[in-house]
Amino acid sequence: MTTFAEAIRNKLATEGISATAAARQVGLSLPAFRAVLKGESVPNARSLSKYAALLGLSVEEVQKLLPERSGEEQKRAPTRSRSSAARNRSPTAARILAFLEQAEAIMNDRLAVMVHRLPKEKRATIGLILQSME
Numbered sequence: 001m002t003t004f005a006e007a008i009r010n011k012l013a014t015e016g017i018s019a020t021a022a023a024r025q026v027g028l029s030l031p032a033f034r035a036v037l038k039g040e041s042v043p044n045a046r047s048l049s050k051y052a053a054l055l056g057l058s059v060e061e062v063q064k065l066l067p068e069r070s071g072e073e074q075k076r077a078p079t080r081s082r083s084s085a086a087r088n089r090s091p092t093a094a095r096i097l098a099f100l101e102q103a104e105a106i107m108n109d110r111l112a113v114m115v116h117r118l119p120k121e122k123r124a125t126i127g128l129i130l131q132s133m134e
Contacts (some may be wrong), residue, residue: 002065004042004043004065004066008022008037008051008054011055016077026050026054028047033089043062048063083103
């Protein structure tokens with residue numbers, strides 16, 4: 001049975017597509033795409049449909065080419081919390097994220113002040129609306 005990596009390599013060879021062009025089509029960096037070509041990595045759920053389009057297959061057909069993960073591997077699958085993802089960002093991205101979080105806090109504070117200044121009846125109505133959204 002053909003593996004996922006073999007299917008990608010065969011497609012690139014028969015169609016004369018460069019790895020760079022294929023990586024761009026799938027939306028990956030060239031090193032990440034090469035890891036897939038070597039069989040060192042498999043696509044995530046978000047890129048699966050792009051790989052399917054590249055191969056001219058359905059998503060279900062592509063999933064059949066992927067190795068099955070055992071239950072133990074699924075338990076150990078790396079998951080990144082927001083804080084660990086933030087640590088791996090560039091300094092510029094980290095500053096932007098911090099700025100956005102501060103802006104969100106300021107907007108929440110301003111909204112609280114605006115609601116506090118409303119008449120009691122309107123505050124009660126807003127409270128009921130918020131309770132119904134929970």
